[in-house]
């Protein structure tokens with residue numbers, strides 16, 4: 348792994364891969380916005396491994412209008428996180444503008460409108476992918492935001508609501524009204540996260556707009572990154588589920604090539620970030636959902652099931668050390684070439 352400091356040093360000498368209006372982006376693999384996952388600690392980890400642009404978890408516009416509440420925490424960022432993209436959603440252009448104006452004071456580099464969330468709670472009230480059914484709302488939102496914000500405004504879409512797949516129309520409306528980048532998850536609302544993401548559609552989108560396009564959906568390995576880039580011509584690739592428990596994807600490393608020792612290093616770094624940021628026991632509790640992804644395929648169930656119930660850091664670390672010793676012992680017993688993991 349390249350340390351955070353040396354990663355920064357490397358960036359200084361590199362040319363941007365693409366620009367979001369006047370914001371340079373120095374790489375082409377990007378961690379997806381993921382509610383419950385793409386928080387400050389996980390973004391810090393992924394950034395350390397090479398993710399080049401970071402979206403917050405999405406925040407409803409109305410939650411940003413009144414008094415500060417716990418959702419504001421989703422808009423925390425670290426000083427060296429650049430570009431940091433704040434993602435918000437709503438179903439009323441004026442309200443989205445008021446929210447965006449307010450959060451501009453927190454100095455994001457970019458503000459992104461979520462137009463892809465498929466949950467009924469969001470899309471059912473015309474926000475998230477529900478915006479894709481309302482071209483006038485899309486036009487008004489991007490027009491207002493690009494006129495009144497000083498930072499670039501971008502959007503993340505899906506193919507469409509159902510079979511009508513109106514992504515090209517919507518993308519053109521976004522671009523015509525000032526959007527500086529379009530990210531697209533190659534599935535419809537109906538498909539949620541199932542079926543295969545449609546990369547042909549991402550290629551068509553790239554051909555149809557002149558702003559940068561980020562392709563998203565089903566990227567799980569370095570080979571997928573290259574395949575998506577060559578298939579679609581997109582400017583960058585966004586990785587969601589394939590990055591959970593797998594920050595190495597941002598270094599274009601095959602998960603299978605990562606040794607158990609390296610897994611433990613990343614896990615401990617992540618755990619430290621979680622505890623520093625959230626405190627105890629919250630940081631440990633929120634870390635639980637990541638654990639099984641780090642240990643996928645390894646024979647760790649009995650110890651893991653104890654780790655995900657403890658709220659005590661000392662006990663957690665003791666169990667982690669036991670787990671580590673047990674896996675290392677089994678790996679050694681299996682001998683060279685015999686892999687226990689994935």
Ligand SMILES: Cc1cc2nc3c(=O)[nH]c(=O)nc-3n(C[C@H](O)[C@H](O)[C@H](O)COP(=O)(O)O)c2cc1C
Nearest residue numbers: 379380381382404405503532564565566586587588
């Ligand atoms: C747990 C979870 C939370 C997500 N939260 C968000 C979100 O807050 N904003 C957003 O635009 N997309 C969100 N997504 C969608 C992802 O950004 C991405 O579009 C989707 O997972 C497809 O990419 P993948 O195949 O690489 O996972 C979420 C997805 C998951 C699995």
